[in-house]
Amino acid sequence: FPAATGHLGSWQTGAGGGVKHNWSPRLTQEFLVSGSWDFNDPAVNRTSPAYGAFTILTYHLNQHLDLNGRGEWFWDKDGARTGKAAHYGEITVGLNIMPSPWINFRPELRGDFASDPVFGSVSSSHRERNQFTAAFDVILKFH
Numbered sequence: 554f555p556a557a558t559g560h561l562g563s564w565q566t567g568a569g570g571g572v573k574h575n576w577s578p579r580l581t582q583e584f585l586v587s588g589s590w591d592f593n594d595p596a597v598n599r600t601s602p603a604y605g606a607f608t609i610l611t612y613h614l615n616q617h618l619d620l621n622g623r624g625e626w627f628w629d630k631d632g633a634r635t636g637k638a639a640h641y642g643e644i645t646v647g648l649n650i651m652p653s654p655w656i657n658f659r660p661e662l663r664g665d666f667a668s669d670p671v672f673g674s675v676s677s678s679h680r681e682r683n684q685f686t687a688a689f690d691v692i693l694k695f696h
Contacts, residue, residue: 554589557636560601563593579613591633601633611649619649621661640668657692 571585647661
């Protein structure tokens with residue numbers, strides 16, 4: 554697991570698990586939980602835990618188009634993973650457009666939220682508690 558600057562302890566441990574369920578032939582959900590611990594974190598002189606939960610819903614509109622929704626919660630208690638101790642959350646909605654077997658187009662809109670002002674430039678004295686992003690991925694598949 555990547556550690557934030559100054560937080561690399563003597564031993565890192567991580568664990569996670571998940572389940573996937575098909576609610577119907579068109580609707581699938583995945584749910585994952587994870588935890589990580591950085592033992593003897595020098596920044597706080599103890600073990601730094603981080604925990605998370607994640608779910609994604611995929612609705613197959615047809616063989617060439619999926620609608621995706623995702624939600625995540627992450628608690629970085631001492632900032633060992635992100636550099637800023639906070640609760641983090643995100644909500645994303647997007648499409649997976651599959652016009653042929655070798656290419657996917659994936660536009661998405663995402664909102665990120667935090668319990669403390671953590672978003673913005675590292676050098677900025679003013680940070681925000683939330684942010685909005687838009688992304689567009691192109692995935693090429695080679696066999």
